[in-house]
Amino acid sequence: MKDVLKCYDHMETVERSGKKGRYFWRRVFVRSVFAAIEGACECLRRQAFTAEVNKVPKQIFLAKLSVLAGETYYVTSKGEIRAQPLRIRFLDHVLLSLKSYAEAQGVRYRTSKGKHWQRIQKALQVRHRITHPKRLTELTISKAEIGDVDFAFKWFSNELGCIMREKGTKLPTLL
Numbered sequence: 001m002k003d004v005l006k007c008y009d010h011m012e013t014v015e016r017s018g019k020k021g022r023y024f025w026r027r028v029f030v031r032s033v034f035a036a037i038e039g040a041c042e043c044l045r046r047q048a049f050t051a052e053v054n055k056v057p058k059q060i061f062l063a064k065l066s067v068l069a070g071e072t073y074y075v076t077s078k079g080e081i082r083a084q085p086l087r088i089r090f091l092d093h094v095l096l097s098l099k100s101y102a103e104a105q106g107v108r109y110r111t112s113k114g115k116h117w118q119r120i121q122k123a124l125q126v127r128h129r130i131t132h133p134k135r136l137t138e139l140t141i142s143k144a145e146i147g148d149v150d151f152a153f154k155w156f157s158n159e160l161g162c163i164m165r166e167k168g169t170k171l172p173t174l175l
Helices: 002-017 022-053 062-069 090-105 117-131 143-167
Strands: 071-075 081-085
Touching: 002 022, 002 143, 022 062, 022 090, 022 117, 022 143, 062 071, 062 090, 090 117, 090 143, 117 143
Parallel strands: none
Antiparallel strands: 071 081
């Protein structure tokens, strides 16, 4: 998460100085935001998986365990069961990770999409566009788009912070 803040600071320094490279640093910032969120979600989902596995004497929901493990299964032409990585859309993965982590921590707080969900979706579209560009112009990121990406990062950090605060951790509010 600190890398995201460093990228943001560097991007802002380049913006204020008028030096060349602002679009480069905007792309670096976008990538760092989504890499940080994805990495955090993997960690949260793994912790939720461990908590679910530790319910052994109690009832375990196998489908939930499978999803938290990041696996799905199929049957081969020989009738054998094989595992394969589960593909979850990015924002669905974010919501699953936050919800599952909150449940694993035993807190009541639940993430909701809220009235600003469209900004988060727009931010993700920017990430997709610069990661898989079809035209050179798609690598240009506007200041408004940076605002959406920054909002998505703060939203995620705040959602995670709400869960951790309910658990008793003292954290500053970002939004």
